[in-house]
Amino acid sequence: MKNRYYKYSIVIFLIFTFFIFYYGLKEKNFYTPEDISIKKFPNLILNDLYTNSETSFDDILVGNNYYLVNIWASWCLPCREEHPYLVQLKKNSPIKIIGINYKDKRDNALKFLDEYENPYLTILTDNNGIASIEIGAYGVPESLILNKEKKIIKKIIGPIDRKKFNEIKELINK
Amino acid sequence: MKTRIVLYIIFLLLAFSKSSFSNDQELENKINKNLRCLICQGQSIYDSQSDFAESMKLVVKQKIESGMSEEEIYSFFKIQYGEWILYDPQFNTKNFALWLLPILVFLVGGIIILTKFGVLKKRL
Numbered sequence: 001m002k003n004r005y006y007k008y009s010i011v012i013f014l015i016f017t018f019f020i021f022y023y024g025l026k027e028k029n030f031y032t033p034e035d036i037s038i039k040k041f042p043n044l045i046l047n048d049l050y051t052n053s054e055t056s057f058d059d060i061l062v063g064n065n066y067y068l069v070n071i072w073a074s075w076c077l078p079c080r081e082e083h084p085y086l087v088q089l090k091k092n093s094p095i096k097i098i099g100i101n102y103k104d105k106r107d108n109a110l111k112f113l114d115e116y117e118n119p120y121l122t123i124l125t126d127n128n129g130i131a132s133i134e135i136g137a138y139g140v141p142e143s144l145i146l147n148k149e150k151k152i153i154k155k156i157i158g159p160i161d162r163k164k165f166n167e168i169k170e171l172i173n174k
Numbered sequence: 175m176k177t178r179i180v181l182y183i184i185f186l187l188l189a190f191s192k193s194s195f196s197n198d199q200e201l202e203n204k205i206n207k208n209l210r211c212l213i214c215q216g217q218s219i220y221d222s223q224s225d226f227a228e229s230m231k232l233v234v235k236q237k238i239e240s241g242m243s244e245e246e247i248y249s250f251f252k253i254q255y256g257e258w259i260l261y262d263p264q265f266n267t268k269n270f271a272l273w274l275l276p277i278l279v280f281l282v283g284g285i286i287i288l289t290k291f292g293v294l295k296k297r298l
Contacts, residue, residue: 039253103225129229130236136254138212139226 041069041150044131046124049101049109057098057150060122066095066172067146070120071132073104074112076140082159083116089165090119095145095172099123102132102140145171198238205234205247208261218261 045056061067070086072079089095099120101109106125113123126132135144138157145154145168154171156164206220211227219227219234237247251259257266265273 103229128232129225130233133226133229133233133254137226138255 039136039152041144041146041152042134044124044134046100046126046131049099049106049123049125055122055124060098061146061150064094064096065148068095068097068168069100069135069144069146070097071100071102071126071137071140071142073102073140074108075104076102078159079141080116082141082161083119085160085162085165086119087117089168093169093172095168096121100131101125103127103129201244202231202235202238205238205244206231208248209234209251210259210261212255 041057041061043056043058045054047053048055068086068089072083086097090097097120099122101123103126109123109125113120124131132140132142136155141159143156143160144152145156147153154168156168160168203220207218209219209230211217211219211222211224212230213224213226214222217227219230234247237250242250248260257263257268263269
């Protein structure tokens, strides 16, 4: 009797362990934040890519319902893939796009924009990467959608693809 | 005599500034070792040389210089990235099982071993 009880408990333990591993390993191992909507975009002061003058986000984020803050760099390959979607958003939607040029050389960034078209309302430079950490970025490219209260309502980690492009359009047309 | 006093004061000042520098450096290293790298997630930012880890190190340095305490710096990163960013997470409702399970296993295991060898029976 005691022996049977012992066997049952081992089997139950193994099944329990199996399910823990099964669900644990199935989950994405790249962490994404859940409650980003409560965060307000910090007022950062950065230099303009073209004029090199100090510009604060509070001065830019005025008068529009939605803004897309996009972190990009000319050396980043996925940024080239997402760029046509940003250009489309600029042309076909009311959203205003603000670029944060992450750890890039000015000449390379300008060349990139010449080659692929400039969808940005303003581009600010983040030469040491501090601003990107202050806004909680995970990598390049990354996009944040802000509402008119400057609250982050959506965070896109990685490049914008067709699916994410449609999600953005749906969000701003609500 | 006067020169000696002046030299003594200079020496004291230098010694003090050195120790405050090394304290800051120690704190910076300690915090860097406890923050997870965003790109290579198995490493701390102290060990990583990725662009984002380098930026995070700069943020830590800047925050220490601005007078923020270790706890305040951790809570800043926690707000930005969640508890996940810390290698040494605090005890909370989500992870209490992880903290308590080893102790529980140790206790239950101990009791099983003791009963098996009859130590408890003899005592009782």
